[in-house]
Amino acid sequence: MLRAEAIEAGYGGLPVLKGLTFGIERNEAVALIGANGAGKSTLVRALCGLLPLTAGRILQDGREIQRLPAHQRTRHGIAVVLESRHLFGELSVRHNLELAAAHGERHGAARRKFRMDDVIGLFPFLGGRLDASVQLLSGGEQQMVAIARALLLHPELLILDEPSTGLSPKVVREIVGALATLRSAGMSILLVEQNVALAVEAADRAYVMSLGLIVQELDAAAWKGVLDDEALLQAYLGS
Numbered sequence: 001m002l003r004a005e006a007i008e009a010g011y012g013g014l015p016v017l018k019g020l021t022f023g024i025e026r027n028e029a030v031a032l033i034g035a036n037g038a039g040k041s042t043l044v045r046a047l048c049g050l051l052p053l054t055a056g057r058i059l060q061d062g063r064e065i066q067r068l069p070a071h072q073r074t075r076h077g078i079a080v081v082l083e084s085r086h087l088f089g090e091l092s093v094r095h096n097l098e099l100a101a102a103h104g105e106r107h108g109a110a111r112r113k114f115r116m117d118d119v120i121g122l123f124p125f126l127g128g129r130l131d132a133s134v135q136l137l138s139g140g141e142q143q144m145v146a147i148a149r150a151l152l153l154h155p156e157l158l159i160l161d162e163p164s165t166g167l168s169p170k171v172v173r174e175i176v177g178a179l180a181t182l183r184s185a186g187m188s189i190l191l192v193e194q195n196v197a198l199a200v201e202a203a204d205r206a207y208v209m210s211l212g213l214i215v216q217e218l219d220a221a222a223w224k225g226v227l228d229d230e231a232l233l234q235a236y237l238g239s
């Protein structure tokens with residue numbers, strides 16, 4: 001459903017993505033792993049329209065989208081949870097979610113719709129904290145609000161940039177559980193994650209990124225065994 005072809009992008013004169021090609025099919029959960037500074041977040045920004053390409057194409061169902069601004073990519077079914085989450089801290093959980101739902105109302109007619117009840121079903125704590133100010137929530141709770149907000153845009157492809165970073169094991173389990181539920185409901189997921197054990201659980205296969213390029217593609221069988229592949233983990237993750 002989404003394909004990046006030889007994409008290049010960077011900051012000012014600094015090239016970061018150096019002709020990178022990869023794809024994700026409908027109903028697939030794909031992990032993207034790689035060391036700090038590999039360019040994972042830069043790729044996420046390029047895919048969702050926050051960073052322009054300097055070369056290459058991004059195709060969604062065969063249609064070029066690399067010139068569309070971020071909000072139009074959202075309308076076409078690509079939603080992202082950024083590393084920094086970008087929530088409105090002073091507003092309540094409800095208000096943050098309602099703002100997304102209002103946006104979601106305007107698109108996605110043919111797609112699966114997510115309602116407030118659906119996201120509360122996925123993350124039950126939300127139901128009890130709707131009137132809390134987001135800045136008073138824990139990091140894990142904020143991450144769940146950020147995922148819920150992305151879902152209220154009715155995505156077909158959900159991109160998550162390191163959703164587990166800095167969170168307790170309990171919250172990470174909850175997020176992995178929610179991703180599993182979404183996968184079984186047919187959501188396509190691109191999961192950027194340095195926690196390989198978690199990523200193996202949450203994704204069908206994976207790409208390994210290093211220095212702005214995809215350096216390995218792991219099919220389902222190779223991906224399942226990746227935790228035993230010390231050479232690969234050492235080479236690309238330094239773990």
Ligand SMILES: Nc1ncnc2c1ncn2[C@@H]1O[C@H](COP(=O)(O)OP(=O)(O)OP(=O)(O)O)[C@@H](O)[C@H]1O
Pocket residue numbers: 011014016034035036037038039040041042043194
């Ligand atoms: N806003 C920016 N301006 C200039 N350079 C940047 C900017 N953001 C990232 N970079 C540079 O781009 C390169 C890739 O960074 P990026 O954040 O994409 O890596 P990453 O794989 O997401 O790393 P991490 O695992 O630490 O999140 C790094 O060399 C970084 O210093």
Ligand SMILES: [Mg+2]
Pocket residue numbers: 040041042083161162
């Ligand atoms: Mg990053």
